[in-house]
Amino acid sequence: MSQFPRNNADILALARRMVSGLELHPDIFTHGNPAELLSVIESFQEATFRLQEAQAAAKCAAIAKAEVLDRLQQEMKGQIRQAQVDTAAAPQQMNLIGINDRKKNAATLPPQQPGNLTLEYLGENSLTLHWRKSTYSTRRPVRHYLIQKRRMDNRCPWQLAAITFDNHYRLGESDFYSDEATRFRVIAANENGSSCPSNEVTTARAALPTTAIKPQIAPEPAAADKLAVAI
Numbered sequence: 529m530s531q532f533p534r535n536n537a538d539i540l541a542l543a544r545r546m547v548s549g550l551e552l553h554p555d556i557f558t559h560g561n562p563a564e565l566l567s568v569i570e571s572f573q574e575a576t577f578r579l580q581e582a583q584a585a586a587k588c589a590a591i592a593k594a595e596v597l598d599r600l601q602q603e604m605k606g607q608i609r610q611a612q613v614d615t616a617a618a619p620q621q622m623n624l625i626g627i628n629d630r631k632k633n634a635a636t637l638p639p640q641q642p643g644n645l646t647l648e649y650l651g652e653n654s655l656t657l658h659w660r661k662s663t664y665s666t667r668r669p670v671r672h673y674l675i676q677k678r679r680m681d682n683r684c685p686w687q688l689a690a691i692t693f694d695n696h697y698r699l700g701e702s703d704f705y706s707d708e709a710t711r712f713r714v715i716a717a718n719e720n721g722s723s724c725p726s727n728e729v730t731t732a733r734a735a736l737p738t739t740a741i742k743p744q745i746a747p748e749p750a751a752a753d754k755l756a757v758a759i
Contacts, residue, residue, distance in 0.1 A: 536576070543569050638721035639670045642695070642714050645726040655699045659726055662716040671718040677703065678711045680730065686713070704731070 533539050543565060550560035608627060615621040622628070639662040648656045662670050675697055677689040689703050689712070704710045711730045716723040 540569065540572065639716035639718050639723045641724040642673065642716050642726045645712070645714055645729050647712075647729045647731055655731065657697045657699065657712060657714070657729070659695050659714050661695045662723060669718065670716045673697075674715040674717055674722070675703075676713050676715065676725070677705075678713075679705055680709045680711060699731075 533542055547562045547566050547569070550557050550562035550565070554560065608625075611622060611625060611627070612619070642662050643660045645657065645659040648658055657675065659673075672691050672693050673695070674688060675690040675692065676686040678684065678686045690697055709730055711728050713728045714726040
């Protein structure tokens, strides 16, 4: 016997060929029952028709549901706007109808931590820090990045080395300690505060030749001297 068909159309076609063969050759297929087979074929066709009707009805129901859902959303948004007018003097009362001002809460948070701080050698006289920018899909954008440095022996706290608006910084002569290796890290900052520090990278003083060019740094924002730097 060849492989039995799997899809509905092939099964139905084979069933009809069987009915035809059984009716034409009863002398050969003495145990055949084409009438019963034909009855089951008709039942299958009726069930298929009912399924098609149900699918069409389900599609119509889904469209109707989407339309009602859209009306519900529009009505809710309209009433939320009206409620915001009613509670303008006390916005926290919006909680009474289950509305939390998530955007406002998120906007008061400091930036997220910059990551993947690396040290890249760009030729003989250039050493550059690179890091992944802080994401701010639900927070206010980063205003600037604080680059901090520290001695390896931890004799002094972290010190501000530079401020930049990009996610990279070209190290200069004054960014290193002259007598030992220097550790670097980066902090993102905006008007709401400072992020957690990035990972640290370390470089020896000898890694940068004395002929290295000091990069021009963007002017420090007016509020930068008031910004508390995490230690």
